[in-house]
Amino acid sequence: MDWKVLLDIVVSVLMVATIAYATRLNSRLAALRKNRDDLARTIVGFNEATLRAESSIPKLRKAADEAGQSLQERVEKAQSLRDDLAFMIERADTMANRLENAVRSARVEGPARSGAETAAASRAPASGPAPSPGPAPSLASGRPSPSRSAQQAAVASASAAAEYGLDDERSEAERELLRALQAMR
Template sequence: MSWLEWGLQLLLLAMLGAAIPFALRLERALREIRRDRAAMDGSAQGLGEAARMAEAAMVRLRASAELAGRQVAEKLATAEPLRDDLRYLIERAETLADRLEGLVRNGRPLVQEAPRAPEPASLQSQAERDLLRAITLGARGAR
């Protein structure tokens, strides 16, 4: 072997010795990448499972919303006739209240002019006295 061959072999040996730390660093980096890949695969599976669970929850939520919508529609359907009945009753009550108010206005001068009848002592409550007064006024107004 010549000196050139020995020199090239030493150079090759030095280069291989210098490459060993880089190879070790590369091996560690590959190990971390594999570990991260396994974690990423696990995360991807977890993400897929979470997506499936979210889809199932969304389906349940949609079904629940549709059921609630149907229930509200049913309640609304039963409430509309009641609303119409109440509106009718309120209109009738307003007209009756207006008529009653007119009768009261017309009857006030008659009450002030008419002599007061003695109230029986047996009537205890104000409501009974008011009823008797209204009956008396009604009989006078009918004459």
């Protein structure tokens, strides 16, 4: 064989191999271009999401500040209510002590006292803690005292009043309250 023919055959085989390789390379490049377009769309979407997130950060800060202010106002209001309740409990305990001392003195002094004297004694300062100036005990206002000892004192006072015939001085609301307190026992 001739060297020329043999050389042509080798070049032809190499050309066929190059064409096959170029075809595979072309298909891979097409897939890469397609993936590059998808990647570009993904990057654009990510950039848009980042911009939206950055623009909503001030709104979130503003909402957090408003929520913090609202919470602070509620805390301050709750503290004020707590202080008011503590004051009311303190007053109720003082009134309960006054009622308890009045009931004791009414039991000790017995039926010799008149109804007016007993009412005056229940309003007079007792030997317990110094009562604060203010309205009469909670029985006169028609509302029960929030403390348990005040309820017990009111029941005891009602028992003493019934025992010594002092119910005539009480209003209908006070009598209903006393009956309700006695029913709670």
